[in-house]
Structures are given as structure tokens and as C-alpha cells.
Amino acid sequence: MQMRDDLGIITKLENGKAYLEFVLPEKIGRLLSALQIEIWEEAEGERLVFHGEYAPEESDCMTALLLRPHLWDGLRDPYVYLVKAQGRFRSVEYGEKMGGMEKEEKLDSAEDITGEVEMYWRQELTIYDVRVVEKKGILLNEKEFLPHEVVYRLPPQISDAGMRVEQVRRDLERLVRMGVNVIRLEGTGTGAEGVNCSEVRTFYSLCRKRGFLTGDLWIRPENLPVYRGLSGETAEDGLLSANGRTLTERYYYYQAKWSSEPVLYPALSTLHRQKNGLVSLTIYSNQKKVVLYVEGVLFLFQSAASGDPEFIFEDIPVAKLPLHLAAEAGNLSISLTVTKL
Secondary structure, three states, X not given: OEEEOOOEEEEEEEOOEXXXXXXXXXXXOXXXXXXXXXXXXXXXXXXXXXXXXXXXXXXOOEEEEEEOOOOOEHHHEOOOEXXXXXXXXXXXXXXXXXXXXXXXXXXXXXXXXXXXXXXXXEEEEOOOOEEEEOOOEEEEOOEEOOOOEEEEOOOOOOOOHHHHHHHHHHHHHXXXXXXXXXXXXXXXXXXXXXXXXXXXXXXXXXXXXXXXXXXXXXXXXXXXXXXXXOOOOOOOOEOEOOOOOOEOXXXXXXXXXXXXXXXXXXXXXXXXXXXXXXXXXXXXXXXXEEEEEEOOEEEEEEEOOOOOXXXXXXXXXXXXXXXXXXEEEOOEEEEEEEOOO
8 A cells, every 4th residue: 555645636717616637646557446536625524525436548537626616815714625545556667577568458457466556645735726917916816916925945854854844834934924925945946956755745735734825936036035044055135044043134124024913123233333423223114103212212203115114213313332222113112222333
């Protein structure tokens, strides 16, 4: 018996119906008995919504139809079906031992069972429609979709696969809070080294369940933020520091730009003394107004520019150090003590 998760499923939506086509993996051998395929509403207590049996001679045209399917809708509703399939196959290795497929076809499958194997599939299915429409932009299930895309690299192996999956889950939760809705997995194209297909499928499964679109889907900006850099690499747009634990200022910049979660974050790397001796500081926020206090006294407030998360405060007076600053935005507040400039 073999357990697999590589059954190909091609989906087409039309007039409230989902047309499905199932494709067997290459080099799997010859189907000997009817292939049974089921689709379950896993999220609703595994209610069976489709059952099909496909004879060996029909294995090239295995199709199904779902009426009024429950659509996967990104972070709003990451709905996932469960697909189960099973069938009996004559292995490729068995055919080769017997002199190739020409000789294999002459064998009686009922009499020669040593080269047969029962295969089972258990995998997820998401049904949705995403496309680019001229003058309308990107539509997900006929609704406007604004992609907030990042590049993701799989974390290094810690000690076992389970811990690695947990690390990915933690990363995805951080990206949800940041406002990300599309993830491009780097290093998984043709000829990629160090990443196997099973790991990629597991990663995509975690993404689908959490509501992320995946893959290199559209023309993208030249520089996408990178969640995790390579060892020894300094990524100017990186979202996670080299130690793999600390979120960088760029994370909070994009969080303020994309997320609906309230953000107020002073970018300490921007704190510097100007040529005139006064001080400048940039604060990231997605609130309508940010107020800055100097030594407990109101210094200045700024209103947000459309789509810009940066509030740049210049000419901040500094009589002596330490300098005490505080910022407020909405219900958020933060205080700073500056001892060195």
C-alpha cells in the first residue's frame, strides 16, 4: 500500500459550477481496477459531496461536477475540501522486469499480483477563480483583490519535520498580522536545490489553510520584501533578522502599509541629528494622525497621506541628553528615551 498526495486536479468555474479533471501522476504504472475518487466537506464534519469510479480505459478522462461549490476566498474564508482516492496499479518496475510495457500488457493481472500495488491519495482541494481583468485589476471570485506579496524561504531543518512545520505556522501567523495575502516560495522552480516536492506541497497546504494565495501569479514589483534571508546575507528589504527571531523595521513598515491591525512603530534607524543640530525621526503607522511629544510637551501632529505609512518628524529640539520622546496614534502610544545620537 502506498499513501500519496500528488493526484493532479484541474478546476474550472462556470455559472456557479465547478468542473474538475483528475490527472494521475506520471510513471505511476497501469491502472488495473476502477479508480475511486471522493470529495468530502472536511470543514463540515467530512460530509461526502462527490463519489466517482473510473474504469482503467477511462483513466485519461476522469472528470467531475460540483454544483454550488464552497469557494476558497483567501483570508476571508480559506475553505478546503478533502479528496480521497484509491486504485490498484501495476508498478512500472514490474513491467520493466517482465520486458517492458509491450510484454506487460499481455499478462493477466488476476494471475500476476506480485507487481501490483494498492495506492491511496489523501489531499486538499481549494476551488476559486483568480484572474486579471483589463481596467479592473485582479479579481478573486469576482471581487477586487489587492495583492500584498512577499518572498518566503523555507526555514532550515531544526531537528525533525514536525518542528519545521510549527516554525512555518508561526511565520505565517506573523505574515497574517503584517497584512500579507500572497506568498511566493523562493527556490522551488525547475532545478531548485535543497527543496523536495513533498516539502513544497506541505508548505502550500499550510498556506491554503491560512488563506494565502501562492506562487508567482502576476507581474510583480522589482523588489518584493523577503521574509527570511539566506545565512550570512544582508537583505535590505528583509522582514526577519539574521538570528531568525527578531522582526525588522521593514516588517513594521509593511504592516503599517497593509494591515488593518493598528500599528505605531518608531523606526530607530532613522533617528539622527540634522545639520542644524536638531533631530529627525520617522514613525510607521496606519492611523489617521500621529502626535509627537518632546519632554512631555506637544511638539507636532501629522495627518496621514494616502497610502503612506511614514510620518517624518524633523527639527525636533534637543537641549540635552537623555531626550524623552513619546508618540500617540489612535489608542496606541509609545515612549522613547534617547541617550545617544
